[in-house]
Amino acid sequence: MPAEMPVRLRVFSLNCWGIHYLSKHCAQRYAMIGDLLSKEQHDVALLQEVWSEKDFHFLKKKLGGTHPYSHYFKSGFFGSGLAVFSKHRIHDAFLYKYTLNGYPYMAHHGDWFGGKAVGKVLLNISGLAVHVFVTHLHAEYCREPDSYLPHRVVQAWELQNFIRHTSAGADVVILGGDLNMHPTDLGIRLLQSYTGLKDCYNETASFDGCEQGFTHITANPFTHEQELIPFGGGIRIDYVFFKGSKSVDVSCESLSTTKGPVPGQPFPYSDHEALSTELVLHPSEDGKGRSNQEKDSTADKLSELVNIVTEARTEVKVGLHCAERMRYTAARTGIMGLALLLLELAIAAVPCFALGTEHPFPKASFYLLGALCFAILFCTTLLYIFYGMEVKALQGAEDQMRLAVGSLQERLKAFPKGTYEGRSQTEPDSCDPATLEPGD
């Protein structure tokens, strides 16, 4: 336990929108981001959508004096886009690539090529083990219907699993990033209620930023105004979450967001707003002697968690049904391609048997049709394999969810009947993590 408690920790998070040739004013914006970071000197800066390694190295060079430690998470074809800059030595880094992340043939959406993931770095700040996570989930291109919802729910499931399983030894846990989910969306509820992570926006003592904490706003010239109007002029999809441990209490002293245009600059830092927060780490007041009321509240939380996991399981089942249908369609199309090829070969083979008759097939058409059949067979085989893997991943997540519900219900049985039923409306962000950890 460090002597210098309380410890102050300043965290920054920004989706940098760094798609070369597509994002506007990329180079100038990275220069602005670098200036901001070297001026503000946060303890940790969590960046997303740093798609080009060149940009990471540009920032690394620029921040050499203020943030001597950094890590860029490589994954997928382009990279995960995730980068961490830190004033404190990074002792360890670990990456978990999400199993599902869109479709390679949806190249214009590009998520699949990004290899989206959650990255973890391990810092030792004043003797405390601080586990810092950064992530970026699959984008939401259309809210209703959102064809990527099952993928994002599985990502949120894997994210909470990864954080829960890897942070048992942490004094402090911090998660920042673009989660591409609104605050009441299933994935956010799942993440918060299972891990006990608290949302800085809900916890902060002082807030200075966009209305309702929006991080994607119409006032930003890089956003599409029309897309945001249905949501009241903005959405909150970027977050910083935190939690303490048995030995450390964490509180959020302040949170601020950028507000679109930057005074004295020609344009904003990105199409997302940046988050800056100040966390304060205190020695924990021992919570062992919990009152009965707190126990009931834990039963409420467990009961609520069961409901949320069940909701997630339903969503995964919808995705599974869809993936199975697509796999079936790929198989059927492949079989049709094969049948066509065989038919063509049979027709072409006729003259061999009926010697002397004229060839029934013009050569060009024969080769064209043959090539088409091969192309169909090849593509449908690839698609069948891809959908087969999607089915397996969805089934795997659903199995894990079923197991979790079983285990949670088992733990609920230990509570006296009537203490939690019909009272599952508590705030998920006030959930007690200690009771929900694996092995508990």
Next chain:
Amino acid sequence: MPAEMPVRLRVFSLNCWGIHYLSKHCAQRYAMIGDLLSKEQHDVALLQEVWSEKDFHFLKKKLGGTHPYSHYFKSGFFGSGLAVFSKHRIHDAFLYKYTLNGYPYMAHHGDWFGGKAVGKVLLNISGLAVHVFVTHLHAEYCREPDSYLPHRVVQAWELQNFIRHTSAGADVVILGGDLNMHPTDLGIRLLQSYTGLKDCYNETASFDGCEQGFTHITANPFTHEQELIPFGGGIRIDYVFFKGSKSVDVSCESLSTTKGPVPGQPFPYSDHEALSTELVLHPSEDGKGRSNQEKDSTADKLSELVNIVTEARTEVKVGLHCAERMRYTAARTGIMGLALLLLELAIAAVPCFALGTEHPFPKASFYLLGALCFAILFCTTLLYIFYGMEVKALQGAEDQMRLAVGSLQERLKAFPKGTYEGRSQTEPDSCDPATLEPGD
């Protein structure tokens, strides 16, 4: 802390060789495995290569009475092949799919389609948090040269990372599976020295099994004798590892392997030998007051670990060089395909300009060549994407290794000079995990 210490824990591990239509006597062997497990009643059975879910469900039904809890890890196209049967409730399950796992076009090797992974289940045995891991690494089809070595080294790196990061809250850690590496191979040394896991074969008080603990032997009629003769008639590639924690000491009381043919049965359980071990869990004798000698030994371990990670980094760099060359070849072939297509179109376009002259291209050849060019372009694009992802994954692992070496060297500096230099020949299996954990 449970009252009933010491706790006895019996663990079983077997690669079931369950490839339908390829593995011999699959159904009969699964029946035999089911009989063995229901008779022996181990606490936990860790199975690999259960490629068909039907076989898992067959075992689940058969073991319903003795092992009411089970989990099948789904991953890749066929599944990960990993299954766990347990006498104790499984509270949680988590899967980490290895980033690299062979090549999809090496279909006859099949590893890529299996989606190899490490699975974790969380058990609560007599009040102790027992974290059980099961894994299966990429096969070694040829030892010299082994083109899959960089992939297997990255898998071993990810395996140790996963175990280290997810087992901070564990009282006991157990890992079983087919690691496809010999006991002194780089991956095993990396795994043991970084995690502090102990090898049952080296630790057991009593051993009954094949010579040198071999798990792949010439006496087994399903193995290829010729392949094993250079290694003295067998190899040891299946393992059970374990470690305790600050509160629990673990010792290995016995280890046994099957020895090929099974008395009273027409054939063995599998082409691998099964492992059965009995672990004993004691309350830990407090190790806080370490002597100077132990401190030096820790410095030795750190120094040795630096050497091993550096060796792994070199291996990954070799793989990276190879992957970059393959990506380059794919790009060059693709460009040649494109050039050929453009050339063909140019030649075909000539008659449009030179009206009246005869068509320079027989139609059939034109279409055939066009189709060939398209096929080349399509395939090389896929290969370019695949190799691009392989490059990113290898770079990512290398970055993590570089970071780890930096952090380990930083910790080494804290030791007085001369206490560890030139003394890095200690046994990796005697490594102290407490000093090597993240956040330490």
